Amino acid sequence: MRSYGEYCSVAKALDVVGDRWTLLIVRELLIRGGCRYTDLKDGLPGIATNLLSDRLRELESAGLVRREDAPPPIATTLFHLTQTGAELAPVLDAFFRWGLRFMAEPPENDVFRGHWFAFSIWSLHDHDPDGPPASIELRSASSPVVVDVADGKVAMRMGAALAPDLVLTGEPRLILGMFNGLLTPAEAADLGLDFCGNAAVLQRILPEVAAGR
Numbered sequence: 001m002r003s004y005g006e007y008c009s010v011a012k013a014l015d016v017v018g019d020r021w022t023l024l025i026v027r028e029l030l031i032r033g034g035c036r037y038t039d040l041k042d043g044l045p046g047i048a049t050n051l052l053s054d055r056l057r058e059l060e061s062a063g064l065v066r067r068e069d070a071p072p073p074i075a076t077t078l079f080h081l082t083q084t085g086a087e088l089a090p091v092l093d094a095f096f097r098w099g100l101r102f103m104a105e106p107p108e109n110d111v112f113r114g115h116w117f118a119f120s121i122w123s124l125h126d127h128d129p130d131g132p133p134a135s136i137e138l139r140s141a142s143s144p145v146v147v148d149v150a151d152g153k154v155a156m157r158m159g160a161a162l163a164p165d166l167v168l169t170g171e172p173r174l175i176l177g178m179f180n181g182l183l184t185p186a187e188a189a190d191l192g193l194d195f196c197g198n199a200a201v202l203q204r205i206l207p208e209v210a211a212g213r
Contacts, residue, residue: 001058016062017088021047021055023095026064026081026088031118032158034068034078045111059085093119100180103173112172114141115158120179121147124154124205134201137164140172147205154205166197181207 001019004011017023021044028043029035035043041052056079059065064085068078081088096119117138129152136147137160146161147154168175170193177183178193185202189195 001062016064019055019058021051022059023088023092025052025055025059026085027092029065029079029081030086030089030092031115034070034080036074036076036078040079043113043115045113064088093122096120103176106173112141114138114143114145115156117145117147117172117175117179118156120176121154121156124179124207126150126152126154126204128204131204134165134198134204135161135163136201136205137161137167138175139167139169140175149201149204164197165201166195166199169194169196178202178206 001015003015006012017026024044025040028040032039032043037052037056040056041047041049044052056065060067063082066080066082068080070076070078117140124147126149131149133148133150135149138145138147143158144160146157146159146164148157170188171191174183174188174191174193178185178188183191185193185195185199185206
């Protein structure tokens with residue numbers, strides 16, 4: 001691990017997490033929890049196998065990541081964030097918000113994974129905490145994710161819903177646009193987002209700008 005050689009906390013932090021791919025590894029473990037090596041490889045399209053191994057060793061050495069030998073039926077090594085690693089959550093949230101300005105027009109070759117909706121979903125609130133539980137399935141990548149709304153909380157889980165109240169199918173930028181208050185549902189629909197089910201469920205979670213503009 002290279003060092004800037006500066007006695008400054010910003011420089012010291014970048015000594016640990018400033019290398020290419022490092023913060024994205026933290027992103028994967030923050031969103032998904034314990035991950036197998038293959039899970040990380042899938043969530044980091046484009047990373048070389050040897051580079052992923054190197055970065056994981058560096059993060060372990062710095063005390064941000066730990067390994068766990070999972071028992072059967074998993075019977076493989078899982079990687080987890082330590083408490084120190086998990087404390088990067090607000091840093092990544094700040095990067096998420098700052099980086100939105102660069103996502104208006106995604107390049108054609110950019111890849112997307114459904115669980116990357118997490119930072120947008122984590123920023124949402126249930127405007128009707130006394131309402132019945134509801135689920136929204138997002139189909140915008142090879143693997144769907146589900147937004148669960150219940151007891152005043154909004155959460156995300158990977159996989160499909162058994163009987164979702166609403167299914168959204170379309171480009172990630174349209175779903176992200178709604179969740180981040182940049183598009184109304186009507187605008188997203190005009191741009192090609194497909195709504196199947198009870199679209200009124202969205203009013204419980206969308207930011208006010210998107211819900212009623």
